[in-house]
Amino acid sequence: MFAITDYYLLGLSREYYLLIAMRSVVVGLCLFLALIIARRGSYSRIWLHAMPLWILATGIILIVPLRPESLSTQITAVVVATMAFYLLIPNLLTVVTFASLYLSIGFLISAILFAEIAPVDTLRLALLLVMTNVVGFCALLRLESLQRKQFALLHEARDKNRQLLKEIAHRKSLEEQLRMVAERDALTGLNSRSHFMKRAKALLQSSRREQAPFSLFMIDVDHFKRINDTWGHSHGDWVLARISEACAHALRPTDVIGRFGGEEFVVALPDTGPDDALIVAERLKTQVAELPLKEEMSELCLSVTIGIAIAHGEEVDLQALISRADQSLYAGKRDGRNRVVISRKGREE
Numbered sequence: 001m002f003a004i005t006d007y008y009l010l011g012l013s014r015e016y017y018l019l020i021a022m023r024s025v026v027v028g029l030c031l032f033l034a035l036i037i038a039r040r041g042s043y044s045r046i047w048l049h050a051m052p053l054w055i056l057a058t059g060i061i062l063i064v065p066l067r068p069e070s071l072s073t074q075i076t077a078v079v080v081a082t083m084a085f086y087l088l089i090p091n092l093l094t095v096v097t098f099a100s101l102y103l104s105i106g107f108l109i110s111a112i113l114f115a116e117i118a119p120v121d122t123l124r125l126a127l128l129l130v131m132t133n134v135v136g137f138c139a140l141l142r143l144e145s146l147q148r149k150q151f152a153l154l155h156e157a158r159d160k161n162r163q164l165l166k167e168i169a170h171r172k173s174l175e176e177q178l179r180m181v182a183e184r185d186a187l188t189g190l191n192s193r194s195h196f197m198k199r200a201k202a203l204l205q206s207s208r209r210e211q212a213p214f215s216l217f218m219i220d221v222d223h224f225k226r227i228n229d230t231w232g233h234s235h236g237d238w239v240l241a242r243i244s245e246a247c248a249h250a251l252r253p254t255d256v257i258g259r260f261g262g263e264e265f266v267v268a269l270p271d272t273g274p275d276d277a278l279i280v281a282e283r284l285k286t287q288v289a290e291l292p293l294k295e296e297m298s299e300l301c302l303s304v305t306i307g308i309a310i311a312h313g314e315e316v317d318l319q320a321l322i323s324r325a326d327q328s329l330y331a332g333k334r335d336g337r338n339r340v341v342i343s344r345k346g347r348e349e
Contacts, residue, residue, distance in 0.1 A: 022063075023059065026055055053096065054102065057106065060103060082104060082133060087140065108129060192258060193259065200216070203270045215273070216268055217306055221243060222333075254270055288302060289303055305337045306329065306332070307325045307329025308342040308343065
């Protein structure tokens, strides 16, 4: 743009071509350095960011010997460039300060040497440039201070967000642990009694809507008190854990098993009629009998008694179904244990 003004002032003279060449070199170098900074530059390479400022300042200074008569115009350009250095180059206060001082001092020396200005004008120009640098320096210093405060606040907000996320994750973990404690039996890992009742009731209602068969097992470990009295409660707990594993492996993924209390387990089997229930119960009883025991318990013959209740037509009372299965269970225990007893419409088989 300045080349247009230079043409009207200088014509096609030697000074005009020198100005064109100088400005082309300055612009070309600045664009080249901007490309390098965009690709490889970082604020750790301060010298790389400083070079465009020094090149641009040198170009402005060289205008004075090439066009000394335009000094008044160049003073405005120097002031604008100095303020631009301070305001448009953030986070590089040291670099910008040295580049601005280089521009101001170099321009003042060039004006004295080539424009032959009077001492009074020299003093005015020096004061103007000093004031420009002071204002620009203070403005950039203030801006950097605000940026540091903003960064500190942002960093603090991020720390608080991280702490909040950690607290939320911790609370979710605690909620999950509480849920596991409420839903799972601590010893066997099976459903707790309350959680089993909730799931079994939903399965029973679903079976009624779909008019599908539904069976329920009550399982009791035979002579469990003798196990505790003979080998201790730790061995009794171990036996319960092994039996619960055997029962879980013998059932389908759709079946629900829970620890009902003590040595009793309860199983809900959707889509299971009387014949299939008997097959599953016999298989489960056999697997328990075949469980490997500890060496000191080799004389123990592990067995379970299973009571089965079948839901009838419109029956949706889970507690009544459990009561019938419990009656079948005690009938099996009275008859000698280690057996499967099924309740069919009020009678046991």
